[in-house]
Amino acid sequence: MLAKIADVMESVRAKTPLVHCITNYVTINDCANILLCFGASPAMCEAVAEVEEFVPFASALYINIGTFSKEQEEAAIPASLKAAELKVPVVIDPVACGVISRRMQVTKKLLDLAGITIIKGNTGEIKALAGYGAKVRGVDSLEEGEDAVEACVNLAKKYNTVVAATGKTDIVTDGARTCLIYNGTPMLSQITGAGCMVGALAAAAAGSSADGWAAAAAGVAIMGLAGEMAARASGPYPGTFRVKLFDSLYTMTREDIMKGGRIECI
């Protein structure tokens, strides 16, 4: 599995996938910069008058509803449909869908419209989407629970998609294959945007590799590993950690993944 993750990273660096993002304004800059560090090419394009023309250039489409404006919502629908038509992989990040009804409605509308390649959320969001009770608070997940894997598998089957749920242990499944990822550091929750960046990385990976499950696992594992490397380099300082996170991801080697990756296929 680690070799597969490393292959995905090398594929991104070789192919420079163009990732079309419609994403929240809190972390839009972080998403662009992390994509560049990963070897991908970010392009934020979110006007309804622009997206249908732009999706054909994209290797992947990333939709994150963290501060979903009316204009973003209007654009995300034709963008998703065009992506489905052209088989451009789509990654959805259903931020806070477990807390706010409109977020759940928007997410379900996007899931129903088009073939989504990856749903990337925190465990609380994924459980909410899967119809499991989940205790969420704002944008963060408080609880993972024993039924988290089951919820992920069920959701993946329901939408014939890959599900990536981030938490203390991350879960990535396509309904048939499931892995648990133990990489990460508490420092990733001391900055905003770690989850958004995972989604962006997963989109880049899906844009350069055919296996959406491996792509999602790569996005999750590589961010977790970069976080560990950054935490070692920065100590308990979130400002410095953020700087080192970009540095670590940019300089990550195949060997870093082979030695540092902690993934269990179940």
Added chain:
Amino acid sequence: MLAKIADVMESVRAKTPLVHCITNYVTINDCANILLCFGASPAMCEAVAEVEEFVPFASALYINIGTFSKEQEEAAIPASLKAAELKVPVVIDPVACGVISRRMQVTKKLLDLAGITIIKGNTGEIKALAGYGAKVRGVDSLEEGEDAVEACVNLAKKYNTVVAATGKTDIVTDGARTCLIYNGTPMLSQITGAGCMVGALAAAAAGSSADGWAAAAAGVAIMGLAGEMAARASGPYPGTFRVKLFDSLYTMTREDIMKGGRIECI
């Protein structure tokens, strides 16, 4: 007073208040990150279809009109009303209200609608709101003047609120109690967002402490002190300063406040 400020900081760290932000896109990422550094939980939620459902989860609501879109304006009104109904403290940052008529109108509309806990602006904005002549230039205040304290006290009484005016000397008053805060560094004006972050911190503080005056003073003093610590660690380099500002706020101790705080109650 310094012990009170330190208590507020410890209360935020203990309670992790959820701060619902409707804020400008220039510094939205900075506001989220500084709230995390402070021990609070940021949640940017600014769609009219979302805010009434989300405010009940919030410990405080922060409204900053720096790039106030029509959608943000539409959402800020029901959000404020819901907050008033549920006694969720509201902090308003009336960016550039002294220069642009629409900003003044929007600010007054929000102040008239609902019980605002804290108005946080620079001295020029506060004086403009209080009806005093003020020389402002763009988003920055050029002049403080001897009538600044009077303007703050009058504005606080008019709206039965706390007023925090930032400048070379910061002023925080609830109309009865007034303090002057001397912490800060010129480096804070060499980066964007220091004022916005003060407002966000004040909201977090108000979300975990009943005394809005102490909360506002804590937001102002802690940002000023973190700035001083960051300036000492970085020298005259704004990029590095910004990184160290987050680091300093995250690692600030009770002792840092007791030794470094410079506050005068008048």
Added chain:
Amino acid sequence: MLAKIADVMESVRAKTPLVHCITNYVTINDCANILLCFGASPAMCEAVAEVEEFVPFASALYINIGTFSKEQEEAAIPASLKAAELKVPVVIDPVACGVISRRMQVTKKLLDLAGITIIKGNTGEIKALAGYGAKVRGVDSLEEGEDAVEACVNLAKKYNTVVAATGKTDIVTDGARTCLIYNGTPMLSQITGAGCMVGALAAAAAGSSADGWAAAAAGVAIMGLAGEMAARASGPYPGTFRVKLFDSLYTMTREDIMKGGRIECI
């Protein structure tokens, strides 16, 4: 020419021009911070109800269409007209105008409306605007070509403006005077926002110097030089590079420009 660039920098520091920005949300924070580092005063003001009142305070207007919302488009038109009326210099950054029809339409509408002082794009965008075939991909230019200078000169003449085209070699021309700028580092393309920041710097420069050609060259050259200084200080680490970029621009001296500037007038 280097002395002229250094003069422009000193003029910005002496006059603190207020740069009114209507710019994309990916790099809006970077643009504000780089303007502060340059000695200018940024003010993001993008509501249609605000701009006509605000432009009279501005030394320059910077319009970047990278994530141009309907509200930004509505505001950019009266802002440009007011700027033309008051002879406030306007800088346009036509992001991705070569790829997306609406971007081209919006750019041409702005160019036709009002007297634009500087058009700042990458070489692909400039060639597309000038009607030359260009191979562009997303927001990045892939190819420069031998006809790049010709395209810049023709575009400058057509709109009676200054054209700055960034690429491996940067080109700045007012139709009569043309210079090539060789400063820069590949690290500038490993972060988002370098191009946007060049446009913001050019606006600040145009806001404090009468010669738009020298102002545009200064924006381009100073960003390239700051990038070189940052790359030397950071090594191949984009997170650290970004921090040092702001530091380098803030501390740049006249001597840095005289020694490090690499400009050829042709």
